[in-house]
Amino acid sequence: MTDAGAYSKITENVQVSVTPIYLSDRSRPEDGLYVWAYQVKIENQGRRTVTLRNRHWRITNAEGHTETVDGEGVVGEQPILAPGDIYEYTSGTPLSTPSGIMVGSYDMESEEGNLFAVDIPAFSLDSPDAMSSLH
Numbered sequence: 001m002t003d004a005g006a007y008s009k010i011t012e013n014v015q016v017s018v019t020p021i022y023l024s025d026r027s028r029p030e031d032g033l034y035v036w037a038y039q040v041k042i043e044n045q046g047r048r049t050v051t052l053r054n055r056h057w058r059i060t061n062a063e064g065h066t067e068t069v070d071g072e073g074v075v076g077e078q079p080i081l082a083p084g085d086i087y088e089y090t091s092g093t094p095l096s097t098p099s100g101i102m103v104g105s106y107d108m109e110s111e112e113g114n115l116f117a118v119d120i121p122a123f124s125l126d127s128p129d130a131m132s133s134l135h
């Protein structure tokens with residue numbers, strides 16, 4: 001596994017940090033399969049309770065092919081974060097190229113029922129194969 005470090009962004013007092021990890025044991029470069037896990041930490045730094053309702057991802061491989069993933073919650077949950085709460089989860093994605101980029105947003109709902117978007121910072125997916133091919 002290769003840990004590329006964390007990417008972080010704050011929107012509406014909600015901090016989202018993402019750490020991508022290349023899974024060499026699950027990848028098969030000879031078959032065009034590159035797999036990453038990504039660890040997400042969501043921290044409510046505001047003064048109101050918020051609920052994560054939906055996720056929106058844009059995953060782009062090294063050839064520019066983009067896949068959009070939309071769905072309810074994350075990993076089957078719609079976490080509720082009171083002020084100061086932290087929610088963490090791990091998910092993953094495969095690519096057909098040795099590198100790519102992910103970016104997205106969460107639809108959050110305040111305790112008053114207002115919906116707002118929280119940005120997920122763009123983060124790069126770089127396998128050791130991608131790094132060795134750079135000139």
